[in-house]
Amino acid sequence: MALPASAQQPVTVSPPSKLTLSFMAQQRTSIDELARRELGQAISGDPDRDIRLLQRLLDRGIVKAGDVSTLQAMGVVLGDLLAGELGLDWVMYDDASGRSRALHDAQTDTYLFPVTMISRRQQVGNEKPVAAIYVDAKAVVEQARPRLPFQ
Numbered sequence: 001m002a003l004p005a006s007a008q009q010p011v012t013v014s015p016p017s018k019l020t021l022s023f024m025a026q027q028r029t030s031i032d033e034l035a036r037r038e039l040g041q042a043i044s045g046d047p048d049r050d051i052r053l054l055q056r057l058l059d060r061g062i063v064k065a066g067d068v069s070t071l072q073a074m075g076v077v078l079g080d081l082l083a084g085e086l087g088l089d090w091v092m093y094d095d096a097s098g099r100s101r102a103l104h105d106a107q108t109d110t111y112l113f114p115v116t117m118i119s120r121r122q123q124v125g126n127e128k129p130v131a132a133i134y135v136d137a138k139a140v141v142e143q144a145r146p147r148l149p150f151q
Contacts, residue, residue, distance in 0.1 A: 012094040016101065020092065024101070027073035028080070031057075034070070038062045047081045047134070054078065055130045058122070071119035078134060079103055079114030086141050088112065108144035112137050 016024070032043040035053050038060070043050055054074050057063045063070045079101075082088060088103040093111055103112040117133050 009096050013102075013104065014092045014094075016090055016092050020101065024076050024090070027076045030070070031073050031077050034062065043077060045080070045084065047085060050077060050081055051131050051134055054118070058118075058127075058130070065122040065125070068119050068123070071122055072115050074130075075115040075118050076101075078117060078130065078137075079112070081134065082112060082114060082137055082141075086138065088141070105141050105144070107146075108141065110141055110144045112140065 028043065031054075035057065036042050039053065039056055039062075041053055043053065054077060057074065063074065065071075079090070083090065083103055086103075086105065088105050091102055091104045091111075093100045093102040093104075093113075100113055101115050103114060104110075105112075114137065117137065118130065121128050121133070
């Protein structure tokens with residue numbers, strides 16, 4: 001789910017290209033349109049509301065385990081929620097395994113890979129709730145950050 005950069009083989013991190021940003025915008029739009037059409041509800045940017053919406057897409061069978069592209073689009077929406085709450089930035093992460101869209105925490109040099117957080121689980125029959133995926137990903141970053149005095 002997340003690895004500190006120091007635990008990796010050499011990696012290259014760069015800002016997403018305009019093409020990548022455009023593709024991610026299309027993914028967000030596809031989930032928003034799907035949710036509006038099937039659930040009568042739009043993506044709002046509110047973590048609690050949107051996490052419930054993503055879960056309903058799965059629970060009602062609207063998005064199936066084999067629909068990798070839609071599951072990954074849901075991962076982009078999940079990533080946007082994490083980025084907004086934790087102050088993370090979308091980056092391109094290149095390593096020996098390939099190129100991935102990731103969220104980077106500049107405070108800890110930690111990376112999250114939300115695009116596949118939902119899809120990989122669904123593909124192997126793991127039905128971990130979206131809320132639990134979100135909480136776990138958030139905890140990875142928060143635990144890596146230094147504690148502030150008096151907190």
